[in-house]
Amino acid sequence: MINDTTLKNLINKYTPGPALREQQRQDDCQEREQPALLIIDDDPSLRRGLASFFSHQYQIHCCADGPSGLTALEAHPVHCVILDIKMQGMDGFSVHKAIRKRAPHLPIIFHTAFQSEHDLKAIINSYAPFGYIDKGDDDERLPTLVAQAVAHHERHLARNHSYQQAVTELDRQRRDNRVLRQQFSLDYRFGGIVGTSAKTQQAIELCKRASSTDITVFIQGESGTGKELFSRAIHANSRRADRPFVVQNCAALADELLHSELFGHVKGAFTGAIADKKGLFETASGGTVFLDEVTDMPAAMQTSLLRVLEEGEIKPLGSNRVRQVDVRIISASNRPLQQAVEEQRFREDLYYRLNVFPVLLPPLRERREDIGLLIKYFLEENNSIRPSVVTMAKEARQCFDRYDFPGNIRELRNALQRALVMVDQGDTIELEHLAEPIYSPGATPAAERQYQGTLHEMVAAFEKDIITASYGAHQGNKSRTAKALGLSRAGLQNKLERYQISPLHSS
Template sequence: MAATGSILVVDDDPAICVVVGEALRRQGHKVKTAASIRERTALMSSFAPDVLITDVMLPDGDGLDGVAEIIEHKPDLNVIILSAQNTLNTAIRATEKGAFEYLPKPFDLNELTRAVSDALGTRAVAANGDGEGALPHDGLPLVGRSPAMQEVYRTIARVLSNDLSILVLGESGTGKELVAEAIHSLGQRRTKPFVAINMAAIPRELIEAELFGYEKGAFTGAHARTAGKFEQAQGGTLFLDEIGDMPLEAQTRLLRVLQSGEVTTVGGSKPVRVNVRIIAATNKDLLQLIEENRFRQDLYYRLNVVPIALPPLRERREDVILLARHFLERAAIEGLPRKSLSDEAAQMLMAYHWPGNVRELQNLMQRLAVLSRENVIAGDILRHALPLDSVPADHAVPADQLAHAVREWTRRQLGVGLGQGGSRSLHDDLLAVVEPILLQETLASVDGNQIRAAGLLGINRNTLRKKLTDYGLDPLQLRVPD
């Protein structure tokens, strides 16, 4: 049977206090609630909770204020932080204060009750000292409030106080190096070097020399002893990007270095002791490469102690506009003209499938900041800036199949003489066949949501409504059945 205990819930939303309190009482816990820091302080003078659940934004101040002091005086108390400010900054602050868990709002009630159960069975996380050497939170590189990014933030927060190896997984352009930089700049090695090396950008025969260094005369052009990336990153972090492209022979030597903590230069014989944190990243399926004997299984397990999976942008669409505005603001800070997005442009950005992920969005915003003549980026400007194929990949028809279908239709129509000598052209005939199908499939794919459908099609909502009327289509019937 799970352990029960005393819980104090602090939130100025009465509904949250009621729902959370009732859920915890049903599990056998003793629960009290408070709506402010003042009420929390008063209650804790007579009530000794085993777990404190507190919101950050409270009527009389920051709910994180005083948490470190509370834990210092009651080290067996575990604190769970709730916050609607779903940023990496909040996750890091919660961890710094010694919080046991951080849950972004809206939170899953089952996840909260599981966190309480875990907290009751686990010693409190130690507070992070007296505040000296505060972490630099301004200008954090990661932006996003989606549930997927919240999980990334929480994982980052948990690994800052240790040196476990990390493997960052994700498609190209999702921000894998930004994750590595955040872990380094916020962690205990932040005063030491951050050194990055891209395995895909270095010739195979030079990878070992780049990583481990080389002695004078080790090969043609080696005119002096040169330290490798491991020595350059001494005391800091070494980021091994595109690790899936590393040749097997270099993988074997890398594994030996990770196991021994010593590096021997190419052409050298005396090992050098190194102390670095390893963060690796790849956009490839390493397990598949292992099956194909292209990646060492033992190296995989050595690197994949803590995995961090970055979602592609198409799976975190709620972050698209937040990111777009962030990049426009950053462009303005860097001296480019200040721009904003029209509602139509925002809809189009949400509808686009972003094959290049965050990097593609950043490049697009920088380009529009320079090229757009108006202060507000309109839909027609964005339509010309995006690739022609802006239909999400999940609903796109392969180009060769579409071209074949159009060619066959055209031959049939020409064969029977349609589109000739009348008021309608062959183009009009084809459009009358294709367009209603496109409208139906698009609306069905978004469960009848006309705003999203208009964004996918690159037209405004009024135009979409007129086309539906012209073709006699009922949007209420164009929904995916339950």
């Protein structure tokens, strides 16, 4: 307990005079939200004095003991607590601990008549209050300390409000993105893959089964058969659908650039690396990475890819630090993986890691019953080019039915786009609107040619015929041929040299 003289000084000190009471009246007339103080003290005279002094500037909540103080804290927003330590029943230390559990950032000022400096240091070290004022201390530190505590808490609330606004905005954006992704993924649902042929439906069924797990998928199919479309459908129907889907053509970049693109690099790793860069595997964390033309991946990269599949680890170019990633890998190629292994261009251990769940996409010449559906689909899709074009003449349609489409669905789509541009009047695509080699009366479909030799020899001969036909159809233009076949220009050049194909041979 404190003596009468000290109590009188405290009451006089914290009791406002006439001028202060007038200011308080004026402030009360102003409609503004005031910060709130919670005063917890078992001395009624001291509570009244503190409440009277601070009420002109703050909302005041007074409590005579710890339990009622904690109840008030639950009922009212508070910016600062003035807490007595020596109280009957629940002392200030216990109240402090309880407040910290409820409001860890709320400033607490110990206000009590206490013991020695040694005890004071022990209290500060153990409880770390915002401040400490001795009831017998006759200076002006309490109002200043309260103002500092209130300002400190208001800054915290402002930061927290900004944080909550940011969290709310992020949640909104995530919801919007989820809706957009769901809408976007509708284009890649299995129902959106055009084709009713038995081989198409078989491929769709396999991909449906693969999408229900995280199994590693290898999609084999000629260029233009829709390998990326099927891989997107697998991703869109998987548990990773709301995470990124990234694509990389392994034949499109040199070894060092491909490593940087997939695994990232650190600043200074090579000339031009002016900053750290995340690779696609990190960017797609939680999602799916689609590696197209994986059989053309350089040998050094195959080792790094094997590490991802076995350990889920990547190492950026120029870095010694290993990073963990969580990605699903879907790979694809226009040639069998086994063939690349036998030709010693592909690691056998990587082959077993990638070829866990193989899916074979049929070429368009083996699913001719789907050509009509594809024509209808692409005509509707390309209405923005020629909205009036809605039909195709019988003779033109027969040309599409006879043609083997070495570039598969991609070539069919390009042929239709070209025909749509060529239509000058009317709403029907006629024979005259078709370009070679679609309109080539004397041509023999590749499907009717006979191939002899081993399987690999026949596949090579067939591939050569496809490339030769497409190269000739594009008048020896490598860029257009590569695009039609879904190859990089470098990949096409390698095949032209391997099969000794020239514009003369393809004419």
